[in-house]
Amino acid sequence: MQMIQKADTSGGGTRRRFFGRAEFVGLVVMIVVVGGLVVDATKTDSDNFYADIIRLDNVATKIHQSYVEEIPSEDLVDKAVEGMLEVLDPHTSFFKKKQYDELRIHTEGKFGGLGIQISIRDKVLTVMTPISGTPASRAGLQSGDQIVEIEGKSTKGITIEEAVNKLRGEPGTDVSITIRRRGESKDLEYTITREIITIHAVPFYGMLENNIGYVRLLSFSQEAGDEVEKSLKALLDRDLKGLILDLRHNPGGLLPQAIEVAEKFLGRKSLVVSTRGRLRGQNKEFYASSSPVLPDAIPLVVLVSAASASASEIVAGAIQDWDRGIIMGDTTFGKGSVQSILPLDKDHHLKLTTAYYYTPSGRCISKPENAVHLEDGDGDSVEAAADSVEQDTTVYTTKAGRIVYGGGGIVPDTIVENELPELAVRRLLLKDVFFKFANSQYPRLRKRKAKLNAAFTVSDALMEGFHAFLDSIDFEYSSHAKAEFEAFKQHAGLIDSSEDTTGAEDIEKPAWTDAELAELKRISARVDSVLQVLGKREFSDSEDEIKRLIKEALLVREHGQDNEIVYRVRLIEDDQVGKAIALLLDNKSYASLLEPPAKPTDGGKKSKKK
Incomplete structure (x- = not known):
């Protein structure tokens, strides 16, 4: 949690320059003792602290004076700061201007932008969902739209951070984007005026x-x-x-x-x-x-x-x-x-853990x-x-x-633990299959004037289309047995080390002869075929959950992520919400959970566990 103090965040971008001795030591000392964090230290502690700072100063000076190449001060200071933060808790951070601005946006919940949630899907910048009531929503941007250009420049290879920086800006200014949409023969051009976007804490x-x-x-x-x-x-x-x-x-x-x-x-x-x-x-x-x-x-x-x-x-x-x-x-x-x-x-701030x-x-x-x-x-x-x-x-x-x-x-x-989906469903979620399938089917459903509301049901025909879609993307059906067999193959050396993602390459593997390895791979391929069939069977056992997720993805595509219809459909199947409702309706059980034990311990004071 952040306790944000008033700070001057004005100024331009970071300039790359080379350091002087006083500058380096001054910044390091300021980082370490900022806010009076070394007050009340004993004289010995203080002496040790400043002796250590002098040692750091000496290292920096030697690098500055004698290293074979000039090192920019920013690079050296950044690494020194990183080293100091490594010995602290994971919540302490050093912010440059852009990072601090992002922190302010997150805590304030407001920024100048279009009002879209974006992600990289299949290496393409993609609109996940427009936020209701924002410029993007009013302009007609849709979930699944691919943003192929921003201000006339290709987004190929762009990162999320780079895209956010281009799309956000001062309210009242325009940004032009080019959209590629499934079902449209030509790319679509949009010029959208940025507004203050408020992210609701209660969606x-x-x-x-x-x-x-x-x-x-x-x-x-x-x-x-x-x-x-x-x-x-x-x-x-x-x-x-x-x-x-x-x-x-x-x-x-x-x-x-x-x-x-x-x-x-x-x-x-x-x-x-x-x-x-x-x-x-x-x-x-x-x-x-x-x-x-x-x-x-x-x-x-x-x-x-x-x-x-x-x-x-x-x-x-x-x-x-x-x-x-x-x-x-x-x-x-x-x-x-x-x-x-x-x-x-x-331009620089320190987010420092100061209390519990x-x-x-x-x-x-x-x-x-x-x-x-x-x-x-x-x-x-x-x-x-x-x-x-x-x-x-x-x-x-x-x-x-x-x-x-x-x-x-x-x-x-x-x-009440949150139960994980079955392996088959987890694989579909991991591959983002429901989002992709919803985007592929949405134009057809709109053309047929299907009513995508809470009463919508996933038909057998739509499920057949889902299976066909999985085949078209070469989706590999999996099961618990296949997961175990994959681990065996990795440990047995039947998978190339470049494909090994479990760390099994660090384990000594059997030294097979060429003939043995060929036979093992032949048997492995046959087992893989059998396990593919078992994976499809396990997949069919999860059909109800898969239908629910297809419906949810289509509703998000139609109404947006935070729409009431989407929330209500999710809540109907939410086991924890169901148990919470049952408890609230059971006055006796609710009251019993709030009752103290029959024999209070130590008159309500703290005591050690027995």
Whole structure:
């Protein structure tokens, strides 16, 4: 999570120049001690620190004076910074201007652009989906459109970062793009005026069955608190009986927004989260400043996943510790550290971990494995977690006396794991087959005036077309047995090392004679044929799931990624949402999960596990 401080980000691009001794040492010292991070050090520590800096200065000076070629200062400083960051946690970063601008866009949720999600598909820049209500949507751009030119220049070989830089710009300015669309004989030319694009923190909310409300919170950008409040008030106007707050795969965002979201559910002046760091100024407590929007009488389930992190964990932890709702899903990521954005100069910033987050009961959210990572002299990995986030074996209690444990992340009150699709379906998803098939079929379905809505069903004829499409792209059917056989072939040396992606080339393999190798490859080919048949059979066993994903891909193609129809179709088949609804409708089970144990431990104080 970032605590963004005011910084001057004006100025032009980075200039490439050569360094002087004072410049190099000055920047390195500024990076290390910026913000007073070395205050309160003992005299010995300080002496060692400056001795090390002088040693670094001497190395830089020798390179500057005597190396066979001149080295640009930017290159040398970048490598020095990279080396320093390697001994810190993975969340500390050094930003140049473009990287910092991207960070601001991510946290603010606004930028000047067209309003499309793009990706590289089959080596071509492709529109994944236009965002509703944006210039791209109004201009008629469609999912699957290939962007072959931007401002008259070919996009062949372009990266996502390069494409984003070309498509984004000042609101009110124009950008011309050339589109290649399936079913069109000629490329299409568009000139689109950029606008401020707002990425909604709540892309969908709505009422599900039995007056159970659902709010999908995707990020904690600057509008998160307001959007959550708006959605809650709209649901309350429709006789809300229970609420699901979906924080799955939410990576976090801004601390103030985490507090704003939490206070929609907690009582005024309730502690939401505290921070503790090396410096006295980093030890803070944050409280809800307003009355809750959701009445206490309305039951609440918060869905979390292993990818719920940072601000998501702050909200889930506060709701759990105050017994305001049930946390359901998988144990969260455990990214419980504070990153402060510290300006170095007008073009460079340091995102530095300065503290850890603690829930109201005192649990540290950060997992030890997400802390400091080092390598020893032999290049082997060494975990060097800070003392403050060592494996926590302490028992904590919620306000009502329920037992919760430390150790990092938020452990749900009820575990409901997110089941992985079958291998056949995973392979289809990995190859992006559903997206490609939807784009190939969409023009035909539109021509036939097929109604692509929630009632749409995938017919047998469409499934036959899907199988034909797989054959046309030489899709290789797979099964669990084939996966095992592929591993055997790699270890047996029946696959060229250039094709070996498992690391089996590092293992000593049998020394076959030419005759033995030829016979083994002949047998292997026959087994591959049999396994292809078994793969098709396993594929047919997953037909219902495949039909659902075909339908979803076609609905996204018709309505866009964040359309209500698309969300509702997904939620119908969502097992975790189904279990959350069932729990909210079962008052007895819901209440029992919030009850403390029969014999409270130590009067609600912390104690060690027995």
